[in-house]
Amino acid sequence: MTGLVYKEWKQNYWFILSMLICGAFPLLFLLSEKNGISDPAHINDGRSLGLIIGFLLAGGIQTMVLKGDDRKLWGYWITSTSDGFKGFLRVKYEMIFGMVLLFLFSLQMFDELFCAIAADIGLTEVGDISNIGLPLIFFQLLLRAIDIPFTLRYGNKKGSLIKLIYSLVFAIILSAMVLTNFCNISVILFDAYEKLFTGDHLSLLFGVFAVSVLVIYYLSYRISCRVYLKGVEQYDH
Amino acid sequence: MTTKKANAKRLAIYLLIVFAFSILLIILRKPISSSETFYFFIAELFCASPAVASLITRTVTKEGFRDMKLHLNLSRNFRWYLLAFALPLICFSASKLIPIIISGHSDWLSGFTFGNILAVILMLAAQSAVSSVSLLGEELGWRGYMNQKMEPLLGTVGTCLFGGVVWGLWHFPIDIANYLEGYGTLSNSLETAFGRLILLVCFGVFLMWLTKKTNSVFPAVVAHFMFNMSQTALMSLLSQGNIPENADLGMIASVFEYVTMILLAVGFMTLLLYERKKAPKTP
Numbered sequence: 443m444t445g446l447v448y449k450e451w452k453q454n455y456w457f458i459l460s461m462l463i464c465g466a467f468p469l470l471f472l473l474s475e476k477n478g479i480s481d482p483a484h485i486n487d488g489r490s491l492g493l494i495i496g497f498l499l500a501g502g503i504q505t506m507v508l509k510g511d512d513r514k515l516w517g518y519w520i521t522s523t524s525d526g527f528k529g530f531l532r533v534k535y536e537m538i539f540g541m542v543l544l545f546l547f548s549l550q551m552f553d554e555l556f557c558a559i560a561a562d563i564g565l566t567e568v569g570d571i572s573n574i575g576l577p578l579i580f581f582q583l584l585l586r587a588i589d590i591p592f593t594l595r596y597g598n599k600k601g602s603l604i605k606l607i608y609s610l611v612f613a614i615i616l617s618a619m620v621l622t623n624f625c626n627i628s629v630i631l632f633d634a635y636e637k638l639f640t641g642d643h644l645s646l647l648f649g650v651f652a653v654s655v656l657v658i659y660y661l662s663y664r665i666s667c668r669v670y671l672k673g674v675e676q677y678d679h
Numbered sequence: 680m681t682t683k684k685a686n687a688k689r690l691a692i693y694l695l696i697v698f699a700f701s702i703l704l705i706i707l708r709k710p711i712s713s714s715e716t717f718y719f720f721i722a723e724l725f726c727a728s729p730a731v732a733s734l735i736t737r738t739v740t741k742e743g744f745r746d747m748k749l750h751l752n753l754s755r756n757f758r759w760y761l762l763a764f765a766l767p768l769i770c771f772s773a774s775k776l777i778p779i780i781i782s783g784h785s786d787w788l789s790g791f792t793f794g795n796i797l798a799v800i801l802m803l804a805a806q807s808a809v810s811s812v813s814l815l816g817e818e819l820g821w822r823g824y825m826n827q828k829m830e831p832l833l834g835t836v837g838t839c840l841f842g843g844v845v846w847g848l849w850h851f852p853i854d855i856a857n858y859l860e861g862y863g864t865l866s867n868s869l870e871t872a873f874g875r876l877i878l879l880v881c882f883g884v885f886l887m888w889l890t891k892k893t894n895s896v897f898p899a900v901v902a903h904f905m906f907n908m909s910q911t912a913l914m915s916l917l918s919q920g921n922i923p924e925n926a927d928l929g930m931i932a933s934v935f936e937y938v939t940m941i942l943l944a945v946g947f948m949t950l951l952l953y954e955r956k957k958a959p960k961t962p
Contacts, residue, residue: 443750536751543812551723558715579809646794649801656808 443525446533454507454537461541464503465548467496468571469556485560489571493549497578500545504538504582505589512597517674527670531594535663538586546579577648580655587655587662595669597677683832685740690828693736697820697849700728704852708859726813729820729849736824748823748896756893763889763902764807766943767882768800771909774939775917778931787926790919799912803905811904815896821846821883822890822899835951839887839944843880850875877937881944882906888947891954 451458463470471492472485511517511534520530553570560568592608593601619627704711704725711718724731737744753760779787825845829838854872857863886899 543809546809547813555716555719558719561715576806576809580805645802646798649798649805652805653801656805 443529443533446525446530447537450507450533450537453510457503457507458537458541458544460503461500461544462548464496464500465545465550466552467499468492468549469552471495472556485565485568489556493571493574493578496545496549497582500541501582501585504541504586505593507537507541508534508590508593509598512593512673512677514674514677517670517677521671521674527674528667531663531666531670535590535659535666538590539583539659542579542582542586545582546575549575576652580652583659584655587659591662591666591669594666595673597673600676686828686831689736689740689742690825690832692739693732693820693825693828694845696732696735697728700725700732701849701852704856705859712860725852727816729818729825730816731820733820733824746827747819748890748894749819750895751897752893752895756895756898759889759893759898760901763898764804764905766885767902767905768803768909768912770939770943771906771913774935774937775913778928778935782928782931784926784928787917787920787922789921790916795916795919799916803908803912806908807901807904811901814900814903814907818886818890818896818899818903822886823896826887826890835955836948839884839948839951840880842887843883844876846883847872847876847879850879874936878940881937881940884944884947884951888951891951 468489469492472488511530517527521527523529553575557568557570560566589601589605592605595601596604618624623629703721707717707721711721733747734744736742776788779785821842826838826842829842833841851872854875855865855868858865858868882902886902889898889902890896892898
């Protein structure tokens with residue numbers, strides 16, 4: 443297993459370390475703009491925009507670590523080793539989880555630094571955005587839990603296309619259900635939305651969502667284990 | 680050099696570095712209080728200092744970076760990860776809630792509804808999976824390095840006691856920060872420091888057992904995170920109840936604050952000694 447960790451590190455250390463830069467984006471975005479920090483009205487817009495850019499960029503980089511291993515020869519070889527393809531996939535999942543954590547750590551650390559700088563120049567009313575970081579991280583984990591099995595089953599290019607088709611079909615079906623109020627779904631969704639933003643339910647709903655995401659991430663690993671060898675058959679075509 | 684001498688030398692270097700970082704918080708008190716940015720850098724450095732010290736020591740003594748206990752070992756040890764999550768929460772719940780119930784103030788616990796408790800547990804579970812990693816900076820040093828070097832020199836009981844005291848003393852600059860800033864009295868600060876010292880010595884036994892059992896620092900990281908967060912979570916639930924502003928349970932609250940942790944320490948110390956006795960002896 444240590445060998446696989448070493449291989450992933452040697453192959454992807456730039457991607458892994460770039461998570462730190464992605465987390466610094468809200469701060470870098472403000473620093474890059476003239477009067478970015480000194481103008482209080484501008485601060486939250488700049489930070490939010492930097493956060494969104496950093497989040498999207500981090501997500502893109504996290505999927506890039508799957509590139510390069512979608513080769514038939516590699517798939518057969520790793521299956522024949524003592525760790526097997528399950529060990530290989532486990533290290534991949536752990537690495538991507540680690541990258542997501544690194545992004546969160548960086549985001550929170552640079553946000554604290556920003557708040558400290560802001561306090562030193564007299565902007566005491568600036569609050570931290572770390573609270574947004576946590577839901578974002580779970581959303582990112584959910585996206586990766588969906589991405590990885592598709593990429594492993596169909597390869598990089600085909601996987602992205604098939605994922606897009608599935609997402610579109612899902613969005614169309616959901617929209618149709620909402621528009622036709624199938625099984626009273628519009629009312630159920632509206633109630634859930636209302637509850638989400640009332641204080642009592644916020645932490646419970648978020649807790650359920652966050653723990654579900656962790657379970658989904660694990661299930662994604664199990665699904666990947668099931669579909670990996672089928673995917674290997676189709677690589678290099 | 681014999682193994683014992685080498686261990687003693689490595690331990691001495693490690694402790695020297697880690698306490699040098701700790702003392703920085705006292706020496707640089709003035710610039711820290713005048714600049715938030717400066718405070719940020721020093722605080723980050725302080726939090727990561729056990730890990731930094733262990734890395735520096737490993738480099739200086741050329742012992743290499745093996746056995747840092749950085750493997751998750753999740754599949755074989757999932758139940759111990761669950762224990763790391765649950766036990767601090769149970770201990771702190773017992774230490775806070777039992778005195779309230781015994782003193783006949785159950786009405787203070789109106790915030791403890793099923794929904795609220797479930798929300799707290801789920802939030803803590805989610806947070807411990809993603810946010811606990813920030814405590815790797817401490818655990819990589821204390822459990823991942825110091826305990827390993829200390830145990831051959833002081834034995835299991837000695838490591839638990841002396842290691843816990845070292846861990847507690849490292850927090851000392853935080854405990855007396857208020858006094859140095861001009862708030863509170865020295866006796867209050869020392870009381871806080873001594874209370875923390877007892878809790879850390881006791882909790883350190885559990886963390887040491889976890890690390891040895893799983894051969895990984897990550898369960899200790901989760902348990903440490905839960906040690907910090909359980910208290911906050913319980914306080915948030917208590918604050919939703921009808922507690923009068925001048926509420927004071929007196930001696931019973933102080934006793935229960937330590938009793939649960941002492942019981943935890945005794946239990947895991949027994950387990951540590953039993954497992955050591957059971958382990959095959961190496962020549």
